Amino acid sequence: MTKRIQAKYKIDRRMGENIWGRPKSPVNSREYGPGQHGQNRRGKLSDFGIQLRAKQKLKGYYGNITEKQFKRIYKEADRRRGDTGEILVGLLERRLDAVVYRAKFVPTVFAARQFVNHGHVLVNGKKVNIPSYQVKPGDVIEIREKSRNIPMVLQAQESAERDIPDYIQVEDPCKVTFLRQPALDEIPYPVQMEPNLIVEFYSR
Numbered sequence: 001m002t003k004r005i006q007a008k009y010k011i012d013r014r015m016g017e018n019i020w021g022r023p024k025s026p027v028n029s030r031e032y033g034p035g036q037h038g039q040n041r042r043g044k045l046s047d048f049g050i051q052l053r054a055k056q057k058l059k060g061y062y063g064n065i066t067e068k069q070f071k072r073i074y075k076e077a078d079r080r081r082g083d084t085g086e087i088l089v090g091l092l093e094r095r096l097d098a099v100v101y102r103a104k105f106v107p108t109v110f111a112a113r114q115f116v117n118h119g120h121v122l123v124n125g126k127k128v129n130i131p132s133y134q135v136k137p138g139d140v141i142e143i144r145e146k147s148r149n150i151p152m153v154l155q156a157q158e159s160a161e162r163d164i165p166d167y168i169q170v171e172d173p174c175k176v177t178f179l180r181q182p183a184l185d186e187i188p189y190p191v192q193m194e195p196n197l198i199v200e201f202y203s204r
Contacts (some may be wrong), residue, residue, distance in 0.1 A: 015192045017057070033130065048204070053095040056198035060062040061189070062092055069132065074202055085195030090181040093167075096121065099141055102168055103176040122145040135178045142175035159184035 022174060045053065059070045075179065077088040092098060101112040113131045117120065121128060122142050135141065143153060157173050164170055167182040184195065 002015070048201075051197045051201035051204075054194040055201050057191070058089070058092070058193050058195065058198060061109070061193070062095070062098060064131075071202070074198065078199075080200070084199045086184050088195050088198065089184050089187055089193065092133045093182050093187055094134055094136075095131065096123065096128060096133040096141070096180075097178070099135050099168065099178055102165055103141065103170075104156050104159070104162070104164055105143055105174070106152055107159060107161075111152060111156075115152075120144050120150070132198055137178060137180050139178045140171070140175065141178060142171075146176050 010118040057072075059065055059067070073091050074084075074088055077091055079082050080087050093102070097109065097112040097116050100106060100115060101109045105121075106112045106115050116131045116133075117129055119127055119129045120143055122144055123133070124140055127144070147153070152158070153174075165182065165186060165188050167179050167186055169179055171177060184193070187193075
């Protein structure tokens, strides 16, 4: 288990935003950074600092993605034709763990990574246990039959905390079809993400 999973709400407090939109986030009651000096750290950010914060916020939102993995996804987005920032968030949403989270199979993106790792997910009828696996339009993602009554799954499905976006078609509560790579304005981020600033960060 990484430090990021163990102290995931520190990301919220460091950013000063409830980036997952969760009721339990400490930002709801303490809008300052973690640590004994957290309340004294709010200075004006430089352009570099603003760009870095945008990158850390988006990377943190998707859970346990390393800097190396994130940069690799950015390079792939930059290689393709079109708006690099739009393509970047689209590629992040195509990760299997992100689709599992969006489909409400599990309550958090951190749980989604673990859920995939433990072999609970099928893609087109075959077990896939790689969280970074890139789902393609038309792929059918479902929970294995014997994993459908796990308490965490039942809790996520009953939660009214978030909705399933339009680019994921629900076949039944444990089975969805990924329709297309989404655009930025289709992705239900609880806070504003600024992929254009991330493009500027990596273009420096």
